[in-house]
Amino acid sequence: MGTKSSAADAGAYEALDRLLYREWDPIGIYPLDGPDDEYRAYLPEFWQLVAGGADELAIAEYLGSVERERLCVETSFEHRLDISRKARALLAAWRMPVR
Structure with a gap:
């Protein structure tokens, strides 16, 4: 994920790790x-796609290539x-400002 990250990004990274393990x-x-x-x-590559704003199709294609x-x-x-x-929604939820 890189050497410096926000707490939100660190939380999102962990949430995406759990998503891959539990649901993918x-x-x-x-x-x-x-x-x-x-x-x-x-x-790491999954994170780069999701955090980098890749569309759902590109993310799904990456997962498919890993599978195959x-x-x-x-x-x-x-x-x-x-x-x-779900990955894009998780990232958005983690990055939402707290009021």
Whole structure:
């Protein structure tokens, strides 16, 4: 994520890590109480896409490429698009000013 970040970005980064583990989970380790760092290698690029303002389609395409090229499994496009939407919403929620 870089060396300096706001508390909101640090929280959002962790929230995206949990999203990948708990909801994207293409190999199904979360229900089996598998290692929570299983998808962490993909988090920096996922973060760059989401935080950089990439559209939902580009984020879903990245997840699909990870599934095909690195994990040798594939979820549905709809699932990846749902994760993309949730990721963008999570980031927006973390970056909202507190009143």
